[in-house]
Amino acid sequence: MVRFVLMHTFTEENYLKTIYHCTLASGSATTNQIAAATNTRAASVTDMLKKLSEKKLINYAKYQGVTLTAEGEKIAIGVIRKHRLWEYFLVEKLDFKWDEVHEVAEELGHISSIELIDRLDKFMGYPKYDPHGDPIPDSNGRFKRQELKPVSGLAVNDTGVVLGVGDHSTAFLQYLEKASLTLGTKLTVIEIIDYDHSVVLQIADKKLNISREVAKNLLVAL
Amino acid sequence: MVRFVLMHTFTEENYLKTIYHCTLASGSATTNQIAAATNTRAASVTDMLKKLSEKKLINYAKYQGVTLTAEGEKIAIGVIRKHRLWEYFLVEKLDFKWDEVHEVAEELGHISSIELIDRLDKFMGYPKYDPHGDPIPDSNGRFKRQELKPVSGLAVNDTGVVLGVGDHSTAFLQYLEKASLTLGTKLTVIEIIDYDHSVVLQIADKKLNISREVAKNLLVAL
DNA sequence: GATAATTTTTAGATAAGTCTAAACTTATGG
DNA sequence: CCATAAGTTTAGACTTATCTAAAAATTATC
Ligand SMILES: [Mn+2]
Ligand SMILES: [Mn+2]
Ligand SMILES: [Mn+2]
Ligand SMILES: [Mn+2]
Numbered sequence A, B: 001m002v003r004f005v006l007m008h009t010f011t012e013e014n015y016l017k018t019i020y021h022c023t024l025a026s027g028s029a030t031t032n033q034i035a036a037a038t039n040t041r042a043a044s045v046t047d048m049l050k051k052l053s054e055k056k057l058i059n060y061a062k063y064q065g066v067t068l069t070a071e072g073e074k075i076a077i078g079v080i081r082k083h084r085l086w087e088y089f090l091v092e093k094l095d096f097k098w099d100e101v102h103e104v105a106e107e108l109g110h111i112s113s114i115e116l117i118d119r120l121d122k123f124m125g126y127p128k129y130d131p132h133g134d135p136i137p138d139s140n141g142r143f144k145r146q147e148l149k150p151v152s153g154l155a156v157n158d159t160g161v162v163l164g165v166g167d168h169s170t171a172f173l174q175y176l177e178k179a180s181l182t183l184g185t186k187l188t189v190i191e192i193i194d195y196d197h198s199v200v201l202q203i204a205d206k207k208l209n210i211s212r213e214v215a216k217n218l219l220v221a222l
Numbered sequence C: 001g002a003t004a005a006t007t008t009t010t011a012g013a014t015a016a017g018t019c020t021a022a023a024c025t026t027a028t029g030g
Numbered sequence D: 001c002c003a004t005a006a007g008t009t010t011a012g013a014c015t016t017a018t019c020t021a022a023a024a025a026t027t028a029t030c
Helices: A010-026 A031-038 A042-054 A072-090 A102-108 A114-124 A170-178 A212-217 B009-028 B031-038 B042-054 B070-092 B102-108 B114-123 B169-179 B212-216
Strands: A056-058 A066-067 A158-166 A186-192 A199-203 A206-210 A216-219 B058-060 B065-067 B159-165 B186-192 B199-203 B206-210 B218-221
Touching: A010 A042, A010 A072, A031 A042, A042 A056, A042 B031, A066 B206, A072 A102, A114 A170, A158 A170, A158 B212, A170 A212, A170 B102, A212 A216, A216 B009, B009 B031, B009 B065, B009 B070, B031 B042, B031 B169, B042 B058, B065 B070, B070 B102, B070 B114, B159 B169, B206 B212, B212 B218
Parallel strands: none
Antiparallel strands: A056 A066, A158 A186, A158 A216, A186 A199, A199 A206, B058 B065, B159 B186, B159 B218, B186 B199, B199 B206
């Protein structure tokens, strides 16, 4: 099978992507975080960190966690671009639901051809956001991060439009689907229950109560 | 990354597909043939044959070559279905040329999801032939083999329509493209040169001389 | 039918990625 | 400020897929 010069393995790309996401989510990427996210053991992660460090894709000092180098980040963003474009394709062209696409896109996102992904991008009209509201980097790796707030951060009478999720699990996405809390939904906070911090929302002419857990992972633009 | 129960590795699938193609092309699949086709060494092939044999995907007896079992053939045809559907997609939807798609489809053809490929098939309207004229198996693995003849097998005054190629190399496909010998072209044999067995064709209002080598790999329906 | 040429298999290594168990650092809280 | 917990790394092993070199089997040739 084809492997191009300067190509990185499926596995290496996966680690880089994971490090990127960990850093974004929690400000840093530690061995255990990466192990949890990649479903491997800490010892395996350490091995890979050494390898990526030698390839100058991450900055690594024993026991100190890691950050991506410019080159490592470029690769990570490339993988994320592929992943999100494929998710968009699966939902918009092949009629998958938003909770069904992540696993398949995980595989598709490692197909090496850049030509392929650029043509796919063009075919779909250069979409800006994936089915979960996450921004799709352009072919130069540029994208705007949306300024989104979790519903748990809103006050009573605040209004927002659902534009993203903080949890991409099938379970959460299916819950939202069922509750009609899909992307683009406009909502207003009616009440915040003291006892359990659950939130009562007004959506069109209906009221809906969501738990704090849900509120934290439901992201809106004001 | 996801690996399903009863899934086979990328590599195993590749060997099965290669064995299928060898058997079709030359009636049998030998260690050296497989090694040449997969760009590996005979010793590596032997190792894999033992493994596939243990999994009951091939019938293997030392020194005697191999054949696919029913299960092995089913997997091979599944991979071929994916490969050809992706080639169709690349040409019809993403505007790749027929000589550019094989390598990319080689990667895409190993994405595990059956759901994906069935939806892709539907999205494209259940195409019957890939960009090289090869039949695309349906979701039950069924397909009709076309009865095609190489132009080298025609006699003077015979007429045919180009519907397939015997050589899928970039070089050959580009040659055909340049010579306007694309799929669907109608041709008549005007003359067969004794000296080198080259063939003079009448195509619309033009004459074209092709070598015996080309004539052998240009497949037509009468 | 013996010998030479070809093909295939075995033996022994290597590289990538993973694991468990044990050792080592760093962080914490009494 | 040190003892223990938590987090990380090392050591050693395993699996998959590959290789080269050498041995064995098959096939072709005289
Ligand atoms: Mn995803
Ligand atoms: Mn997504
Ligand atoms: Mn092909
Ligand atoms: Mn083809």
